Amino acid sequence: MDQPARKMKVLVVEDDAFSRQYITSVIRMGDYEVMEARDGAEGLAMFESFAPDLIFSDISMPVMDGLEMLERIRRKSHETIVVMTTAFGSAEFTLKALRLRANDYLVKPVVPKDIIVNLKKYADVLAARSVEREVVGFILERYLKLRLDNRLEVLGKVADRLMQETEGHIQSADRMGVRLGLLEIIINAIEHGNLGITYFDKTGAIEGKSCDLNDLVNERANQDPYKSRRVQIQFQMNSEMCEWIIQDEGEGFDWHSVPDPNDPANLMSMHGRGILLARMNFDEVIYLGRGNEVILRKKLIQPA
Ligand SMILES: Nc1ncnc2c1ncn2[C@@H]1O[C@H](COP(=O)(O)OP(=O)(O)O)[C@@H](O)[C@H]1O
Ligand SMILES: [Mg+2]
Known part of the structure; x- marks a missing residue:
């Protein structure tokens, strides 16, 4: 049975106002709920209050950077999909983010198509996700x-x-x-x-x-x-x-x-x-x- 459709909740964490608004505006063109945060600390607070399904986050930001935010989020949830937006040339940080269990990354400048393709992919994955059933421990093969x-x-x-x-x-x-x-x-x-x-x-x-x-x-x-x-x-x-x-x-x-x-x-x-x-x-x-x-x-x- 299909679950009643719920809009996917997306959080954008980015200190640069122009980039943030740009990414947000692309997401708003689709049928999603969107919130914005200006640094990792705000992002972490919104992770708690807004409970996003998907987060697009910058890596280098003031107050709390994206890596620290990611690390703290992963202590609480492995369900939220986190996609890092990374500056060209900051590959070391990107790799760090993946090791901290970011789910994917986009290289800046982020183009609308990349965002749209990702949104669609993750919306499909989340919509199809069924509730985990009770574990049947006796099945060995x-x-x-x-x-x-x-x-x-x-x-x-x-x-x-x-x-x-x-x-x-x-x-x-x-x-x-x-x-x-x-x-x-x-x-x-x-x-x-x-x-x-x-x-x-x-x-x-x-x-x-x-x-x-x-x-x-x-x-x-x-x-x-x-x-x-x-x-x-x-x-x-x-x-x-x-x-x-x-x-x-x-x-x-x-x-x-x-x-x-x-x-x-x-x-x-x-x-x-x-x-x-x-x-x-x-x-x-x-x-x-x-x-x-x-x-x-x-x-x-x-x-x-
Ligand atoms: N099953 C496959 N058949 C043919 N080519 C493949 C297959 N899987 C991967 N490739 C090749 O490997 C490349 C890298 O794949 P991937 O890492 O998924 O990146 P992307 O799909 O974004 O190009 C592809 O561009 C394609 O050339
Ligand atoms: Mg591929």
Whole structure:
């Protein structure tokens, strides 16, 4: 049963008034509730009073910076999605933020499209999120196999279905990261894999040179040879770990040259965040063969 729709609550934390109002105005164009804070201390207070679902936060700010705010928020909640807005060149801080469990980051100057794409993605994830059920402790092994067509709009629900299988087995502090990591890898399987949209096509679409990314996705989803391709997800869990094998029917890619996520120099490009975020959130991310198959592993909570 679907929950009655509630507007996603978004908090923008940014000391620069112009940037803050700009980001806020872009969010207000959508159907969201928005609040603003001028530094980390205000942000933290609003985190308590407004209980945002999603926070866009600057890193360097007076009074309390974004990292300290993030650290304090994470002591209380792993449910709120936090996206850092980072200045070009401050990769070290971005990496720190990810290690403090920020969920994603946007490099400044933040363009409306990035904000809109993120809002839509997270709104879908949050709307699809089901209430966690009671833990069924006696289940020692689980197996689930899914086959998906190329609709990006159902992926929030797919991620939720996958997360339901892991209830009680993956720590609550890790759950949002795993959910978003799965989402990124499944998006890749459809977008880059089955639909063959390359880094180059995507850059063109994002920069508005060819067309909108959504148009490109929709067009290919109805075209041969793309339209008959499917994504297969095999989930299994045993007493040690959860494992997801995600396979698409695309050409693959040279995964050997995927940049090292621990090198801050790689954090500032417009693409390449999906795999990086997955690597931050799983214990293992292993590409196989031509790159159209990936294994994700997460170790389980071990009984004390
Ligand atoms: N399943 C896949 N099939 C083909 N190429 C892929 C696949 N997954 C990832 N890639 C390649 O790896 C690059 C990096 O992916 P990612 O880190 O998610 O960043 P982004 O999707 O923003 O480009 C993609 O641009 C694409 O070239
Ligand atoms: Mg991606």
